[in-house]
Amino acid sequence: MLVSSTIFPRPALRALSLVRSGRPLLFWVIVTGTLFTVCITLRHISVWIEDYAPGADYWRSYWVDPSVRNPSYQQLSHVLAFKTYVISLPRRADRRAQMDLLKDVLHVNWTYMDAVEANTSAVTTILRQVYILRSQLESRLEYGNEHVQDDVTFPVFDWPRDIETVIHSRGPLRPLGADLWTLPPSHDSTDLATHASMERPHTSANMPSAKPVASVGPPPLACASGNNVSATFSSNLPLYRHLTAAKVACWYSHFQTIRDVANGEHEAVMVLEDDVDMEHDMDKRLQALWGALPRDWDVVYLGHCWSDESQFPPLRNISLRLPSGRMASSALHPASAPKCTHAYVLSRTGARRIVAHLRHPPFAYSRAIDQALSWLVLSRRLRAFSIVPPVVVQRKISGSDVMPGLGSAWRSRLYDGVLGGNEQT
Known part of the structure; x- marks a missing residue:
């Protein structure tokens, strides 16, 4: 058949x-x-x-119709028209002089935001509160809500269930969570250490209540990782794992600036640290890349360190010819896990999202600020993007205020830096 x-x-x-x-x-x-x-x-x-966390579906979700441009692109004729803040310690006149030179060459304006010193009372209070909160939560989180790392069991925290509601609420963000740690004593707060929504409802009755901060400083603390409530300190820990007053001061300085953005009127704001160099043609590069951002972007890293920010395929590539005749390239990538906070642009919604996460008590001041933001990016709680190669780099030619010497060993370079950043290796 x-x-x-x-x-x-x-x-x-x-x-x-x-x-x-x-x-x-x-x-x-x-x-x-x-x-x-x-x-x-x-x-x-x-x-x-x-x-796989950095899977194809993740980066594909960032592609947008080129005809649909984000609000910040529509409102700004060129990117350096952003409201710009430079976080700087007032005593670092040497750095401010270099930043003023950079500003004059690029014909931009920015506002200096005074960073806080590591020896201020606010930083001391924060470290004490972190120690108190860790001590309380290590013994009070319910059994099973834990994470094992390096053969050590750590309790882990949950994010507030109403966090998105808070982010998209109208009006300024009112003080909440770790915000209350540094408010004047006259402020009406009943619990400096915790927020009722950080645990499941059936355990909220057992939340640790506020205790007066100790009159002496806390013992040495280690930087936490992930959603761990705490970390074990050891004298053998590398210095970058120590939760130092300088790291807390850096977090606090960035947080106050980000809060201003969150409660401000600008669709997007650029935040810089005071030890950077920029590409001469940074404005042209960003103009060409900005339109590829989706409407709901949170943060764009103009520079980064200690990560491969080209891990995901680019949303847009451009090539530009330098005055020397050399060709230069730039690309906008979905971020993977960028470190360093020397140059980034925030949308107003992105700033509100960062504030809502950074002030969550068990997460607040638990590590260096760049590690905190990197974790939010890695765990997909921030919609972040990176410019590759960076258009802003840290110069690292004078002493760091956070780490010994000139800072970390990471070095980046520019094609044509204003202050000689192209000489970085």
Whole structure:
């Protein structure tokens, strides 16, 4: 009987012919087993791809119709028209002089935001509150809400359930959570250490109540990671894992600036630290890249360190010719896990989202500020993007106020830096 190929595809017809050929049973067992193994292997590969954190679906979600531009692009004729803040310690006149030179060359204006010193009372109070809160939460979080790291069990926290409601609420963000740690004593607050929404409702009655901060400083603290409530301190820890007063001061300085953006009127604001250099043509580069951002972007890193920010395919690539005739490239990528906070642009919604997370008590001041933001990006709580290669770099030619010496060993370079950043290696 003739079997039509319109009913059975060619592979099926071939299989039928093999059956008719009288192949031994062992042959068919081997063929069936091989096909089954291949199917299972392909299935495991597909599941692995789906579950892999930086998967394709993640970066594909960032693609937008080029005809749909974000609000910040529509309102600004050029990117350096952003309201710009420079976070700087008032005593670092050497750095401010260099930043003034940079400002004059690029014909931009910015506002200096006075950073806080590591020895201020606010920083001391924050460190004490972190210690108190960690001590309380380590013993009070319910059993099972924990994470094992390096053979040590740490309790973990949950994010407030109403965090998105707070982010998209109207009006200024009112003080909440860790905001209350540094408010004047006259402020009406009943719990400096915690927020009722940080745990599940059935455990909220057991939340630790506020205690007066100790009159002496807390013992040495370690930087936490992920959603861990705490971390074990050891004298053997590398210095970058120590939760120092300088790191808390840096966090506090950035946080106050970000809060101003969150409660301000500008759609987007640029935040710089005072030890940077920029590309001469940064404005042109960002103009060409900005329109590729989706409407709901939170933060764009103009510079980064200690991460591969080209891990995800770019949303847009550009090439520009320098005055020297050399070609330069720039690309806008979905961020992976950028470190360093020397140059970034915030949308107003992004600033509100950062504030809502950074002030959550068990997360607040738990590590360096750049590590905190990096974790929010890595855990997909921030919609972040990076310019690759960076258009702003840290110069690292004078002493760091956060780390010993000139800071970390990471170095970036520019194509044509205003202050000689192109000489970085």
